[in-house]
Amino acid sequence: MSGQDYAYDLLKKFLQISTVSLPMETKLEQILHSISEAFQPDQCLLLRPDQVNPNGLFLRVVSEKKALCIEDGASFDKEKIFPDEERFLCPAFICLPMADGEHFQGILYLGFSKHRHFLSEEVGLLLLLAKGIGELLRNEILHAEADQTIAKLTALHTQLSTLCELNKTLLTTVHFERILGMILTATTHGDGLGFNRAMLFMVDEKRRVLKGTIAVGPDNAEEAGRIWKALSHKGGSPSVVIPQIESPPESVSQLDLLVKGIEIPLEQEQCILVKTVLEGRPLNIRTSQSDEGWFRTGREGHCSLSSGVGCYEGRLLSRDPKSYAFATVPLWGKGRIIGVILVDNLFNQNTIKDEDIQFLSMFANQAGLAIENALLYRNLQEAHHELKEAQSLIIHNEKMAALGELSNTIAHEIKNPLTAIGGFARRLDRTTLSESPEKRYTETIIQEVAKLERVLNDFNHYTHEHSMIYDSQDLSRILEASLSSVTDEFSKGKIQLVKEYGEGIPKVLGDPHQLKHAFHNLIKNACESMVHKGTLSLRLYPFSKNGASYVRLEVKDTGKGIDPESLPNIFNPFYSTKKSSLGLGLPIVHKIVISHQGQIEVDNHPGEGVTFIITFPAFEGVAAQGQS
């Protein structure tokens, strides 16, 4: 075989092998095999860079990328090489650098058991082959690196698209509770972040506590299995699936109830949750076998969240706090931390990896903003609601003002003729014999005029904002004065009056006319409810509560009571069950009592009677004066 031919064959084989898609190992084996066939060495080796000591035998090969040809191995100076390199000292050997420009990929070594002369063409060919192998290896490395990068990118892409899906989900609503539910569902959903359980705690700035808000997760392993199975049947991307998941009815999740009951003061710096808020970074608590470090968990019966002494809020989160592994991430709102998400894998005991936490943190950033938005929206809604209420109040007030103006004019026009009619009827009545049929006529006129006068007075009173003159008042005197205006009922013997005035009744700050009007209305109302016979009881007594003193008036009748359906409306103006009334009597009482910082309560017993209980704050100081 001529020199040219074997060189041609060898190069051809090398090219064939290097271009076939085979595992690298096989390729190298085949190449070495071909080289062995052509040169018939006793050893044909590929030395990886880590098998090559650059300072010994291979010094020049490595540093100068030149071939080392030794035709007489015995003449080689052993002083220059390392002991473990002696195995390479064959009678004849050749070392060739597998180098591709800068990158050194190792050495091609051929050893012969007999002295041998290396032709320059042979050396050239072997150099060429070594270089080729070097390039092949280099390619392989680049390939592997590319594959790794692609894998990383793919993983990142998956994460990002999940994140994107979850964000899409969060954008479907601004409803606060729903957002919270979705965030935790996304955190526990298999296509989302896939944790077993997730809990959310919100920072309450006013009360300086971290409050358990919502939790998602099965109560036990059995339920966990059932849910995961059900979820895997649903299919579809998270943005499709998660909004479909209805939040479970209130009482279903024990975990949710448990978490909702958790409240940790922000001063509990040892608590992992608080720490997450204060430090603003995720914490991954694997397990805590040691008592060392900045946190300590798992003393028997203690808190899973290592809250330290005096706080065991987290003790129920796992059966064995010692081995409880969990992670927390802060929820960022706009420039502040608004809460914490806690996740664990209690049921499948999967380790929480730092990548998981990183991913969760990314999600938490979005979630925090979504919560913040929902909160803002909620505040906006509340403000809107308040504005609406204020608006309707203004409209109501304007209506009342217009009504007042109109009524004032009409009432004045009616009042004078009514006074004349009633006045003359009374004059007629006095001169009419009680047996005569005319007596009934005059009495009817008098009664009806009296009713009309009351209606007009009530109306006038309700629609006028009276400027009140507040002064220290003795309620028993005002009560007596208002009683004198309804003496008719008592004198006829129809109604029995029982009065009970307590001792040492403090004075109250008030307007005597207003108070008299209120009492009058209550008494009149009570009398009217007792159609045939009855007892009106008036109790006036002092009492104190939380160190403050009050005066209380009870007006009790034995009438038919108030129909429970009407009860919520009795203080609403123009709501009346009586035919002859505008329904302003009790609203006036209410208005007057409220304007006196008082309270009014109703103790209603249909069929037995009703008691109105009015409480006024005592006017301190003046009460003492009154006693002296």
Next chain:
Amino acid sequence: MKRILVVDDEENIRFLFKEELEEEGFLVELASSGEEALERLSLFRPDLITLDIKMPGMNGIEVLKRIRELERNLPIVLCSAYGDYKQDFTTWASDAYVVKSADLTELKSTIRKFLERR
């Protein structure tokens, strides 16, 4: 016999008051406006005046002021359809404030209170 001047723009109210108060034993003179009341004052020399507030022309509050300038101690009972003016400090110059009603008991007792005191 005690003399009462009734000032009211409503004829029927004047009529009613006259009848009722005369029955109580008073001598009653009527005036249908503030101006008329001021005219009658020196001639009739009443012991007490009942004065309506809402009247065309000079209203009761003005009349009250003018009478007070002349007669410091003459009892004046303001008599209005409603209690609207009760808290108005300009009515404080009067001696009493009675809300008009078909039942004249309150008015009569108020009048008697002042006239018996004298």
